[in-house]
Amino acid sequence: MDRRARPGGDVRRRRTSRAPGRARRGVGAGGRRLPSACRTARVRPGGGRPRPPHRLTDRSFLSAPVGPILLEHLFDTGELNPEQRAAATHGDGPLLIVAGAGTGKTTTLAARVAWLVTERAVPPERILLLTYSRRAAKDLVDRAQRMTGRADAGRVWGGTFHAVANRLLRINGRALGLSPAFxxxxxxxxxxxxxxxxxxxxxxxxxxxxxxxxxxxxxxxxxxxxxxxxxxxxxxxxxxxxxxxxxxxxxxxxxxxxxxxxQTLDYDDLLLFWKALAGSPVTGPQLAQLFDHVLVDEYQDTNAIQADILMSMRPAGPNRNLTVVGDDAQAIYGFRAATVRNILEFPERFPGATVVKLERNYRSTTAILRLSNAVISLAAERHDKSLWTDRTDGERPALSACVDDADEAEAVCRSVLEHRERGVPLKEQAVLFRAAHHSDRVEIELLRRNIPFVKYGGLKFLEAAHVKDALALLRILENPLDEVAWFRVLQLPEGIGPTAARTVMNGLGLTGSDDPSTPLRRFLEEPVAVPKGAGDGIRDLRSALDGCRDEGTMAPAAQLERLRAYLEPVIARKYDAPGPRSADLEQLAYLARGYDS
Missing domain, CATH: 1.10.150 (DNA polymerase; domain 1)
Incomplete structure (x- = not known):
């Protein structure tokens, strides 16, 4: 479908018959009602109910006059703190807002949009607001609408880099040989x-x-x-x-x-083509003239190509009205090619840029903020800031020193159970990790103690396919009658699928045998009918299992060490990213050292 560009971007514009002064009446910064003196309905000379200003239509809103008296009260910055107000009401020129965690970044950015629309009379459709998600764009534009009380504030071009690129290329892509119907x-x-x-x-x-x-x-x-x-x-x-x-x-x-x-583009192409369009001596100046102000949220998580686009897209002329908001201490998307250099080097890339720091925190306590300030102060490169709050309540953070990761996992689980006994439900407790794989040891300890948990961000360690392959081999060695484990393991050799695996299993005596060791003995010692080309794989599997038979004397960790030699080439053949998966097997073997079975 040809989704042509339109003002408002990702946010669907609600049609309304209300005048700007009555839309979302009496709502100001942060969604609170404005004082009556700040509302903008007109009073008829003869008294009675206020009569709204004339209706603004899609065709007339650009030229509808807004008088200076009306502008004076359209936007109230009284609920912003001094730093937020300085950022929201910044005039012309590049602006970097360094917004620490919990300092009201979203409120400030929405307030800036509202201030530009009301106090500076910038037409909303000449403001480009780039965010990290569609939801964030909608939230920001909705807030700006509530702050201004104007429905036309929804005509801001709000969206992700990819969504805005899509709209721009629908209109201007022919200059690059691109059909609007891509x-x-x-x-x-x-x-x-x-x-x-x-x-x-x-x-x-x-x-x-x-x-x-x-x-x-x-x-x-x-x-x-x-x-x-x-x-x-x-x-x-x-x-x-x-x-x-x-x-x-x-x-x-x-x-x-x-x-x-x-005539197709992937997500990366959207950025590449936008960069080409913005960097062209023919189309670049025209593109830059579309917007008077460009605002970017979460700037610390932008990548190199997005930074290049912004260099080309900043409004033309000496003012270069580019506003970016972010926090170098919260850069977490390096794995997606984001670079914190963009926010660290912003003042150098845009000489004369104003830097406003939001340091008042509205979420946390003094004790926690002191700790976070001390930790981030160790960063080699950073924008200096010190978070503070009026809240002095709350416990001091506790640092627990553990001997190793096994001791750490036990300490975490003990703490979870202790809090549960004090009346804190499990669903109200959380364990945070820097990376998903750091949770492996704790996951196993939680399972061992029968503590239910939900993992957010990736599969649970023991549910990853390659880990389940290794565990299935161990399960066969522990219990050769385990049908599910056999079904998984027999599909590890190349050339064997579900049907062939089932055929092999039928000959192993998984049911009806008085001796639990019969299936493994038959697999290792008797001929196995497998498809042509699968013989080498079966021989390798037999050798791996046979090398771990020990009549119950070999510990699981030792078995895993031997099985890794078999599994690593299998993983390289079956799965993407074999390097990290191989490291998982090493971690599994390490974790197994703490268990006898």
């Missing part, structure tokens, strides 16, 4: 196209491992967003793919040609 591939679609090309070019049937579609898509995305050459990306982030760079390059070239032929 279609957009989401991440899954793009990976599927990579997979088709992988098969068409013969990389799926070679006798050695080749990166699968998700790895190919991730490499391609990092090359585009980080602006780094393919060889360097693979060397630094995907070292297990170094030997396949030439093949990857062939697939990427075919991928570009396929998209061009089919």
């Amino acid at each position: 279609t957009v591939l989401d991440q899954a679609d793009g990976a599927d196209v990579m997979n088709l090309l992988r098969e068409e070019l013969g990389f799926a049937t070679r006798g050695r491992r080749f990166p699968r579609k998700d790895t190919l898509a991730a490499i391609h995305s990092r090359v585009v967003n980080a602006g780094v050459k393919l060889d360097d990306v693979v060397q630094r982030w995907y070292p297990w793919c170094v030997d396949d760079v030439d093949g990857i390059r062939l697939i990427f070239r075919a991928y570009i040609e396929r998209k061009r032929a089919q």
Whole structure:
């Protein structure tokens, strides 16, 4: 569908018959009602009920006069603190708002939009607001509407980088040879196209491992967003793919040609084409003239190509009205090629930029803020700031020193149970980790103590496919009658699928045998009927299991160490990102040292 650009962007504009002075009547900053003196209805000379100003239509709102008396009371900054007010009412020129956690960043950015629309009379459709999600864009524009009491504030161009790029390219893409009817591939679609090309070019049937579609898509995305050459990306982030760079390059070239032929763009292309459009000497100046002000949220999580786009898109002329908001201490999307350098180097890239720091925290307590200030002060490069609050209540954070990660996991679980006994429900307790894999030991300890939990961000460690492969091998060694484990393990060798696995299982005597060891003994000692080409894989599996038979004397950790030699080439063949998965097996073996079974 041709989604042409329109003011308002991702946010659907609500049609209303209310005049600007009566929309969302009496609502000010933060959603609170404005004092009656700040409301803007007109009073008839003869008294009676106020009569609203004339209705603004889609055609007339650009030219409708707004008098200075009306402007004086349209926007109330009284509920902003001094730093928030300074940021919201900044005049012309580049502005960096360094907003610490919990300092009212969203309120400040929405207030700036409202101030520009009311006090500076900037037409809403000449404001570009770039956010990290559609939800954030909607929230910001809705807040600006409530602050101004004007429905036309919803005509701000609000959206993500990708959504705004989509709208701009629908209108201006012909300059780049792009049809307005192009279609957009989401991440899954793009990976599927990579997979088709992988098969068409013969990389799926070679006798050695080749990166699968998700790895190919991730490499391609990092090359585009980080602006780094393919060889360097693979060397630094995907070292297990170094030997396949030439093949990857062939697939990427075919991928570009396929998209061009089919008039499709993936998410990365949206940014590439926008950058090309903004950087062109022909279309660039025209694009920059579309907006009087450009505002960017979460600037610490932008990447290199997005920073280049902003350099080209900033409004023309000496004022360069670009406002960015972010916090270098909250940069968390490096794995998506975001770079904190963008916010650290903003004053150098935009000489004369004003820097406003939001340091008053509205969420936390003094004790916690002192700790966070002390921790972030150790950063080698940062924007200096010191968070503070009026709240002096709350407990001081406690630092618990543990001998190792096993001791740490036990301490966490003890604390969870102690709080539960004091009346704190499990669902009101949380354990935070810097990275998902740091939770492995705690997850196992929670399971051991029968403490239910929900993990947010990735699979639970023991639910990852490659970890379940390893555990299935251990389960067979522990209980050779485990049918589910056999069904999984027998599909590890290349060339064996569900049907062949079931055929092998039928001959193992999983049911009707008085001796629990019969299935494993038969698999290791008797001929097994498998499809042609699967013989080598079966022999490797037999050897791995046979090397761990010990009549119950070998500990699980020792068994895992031996099984890793078998599993690592299997993982390299079956799954993407074999490097991190191999590290997971190492972690599993390490965790197993604390258990006898």
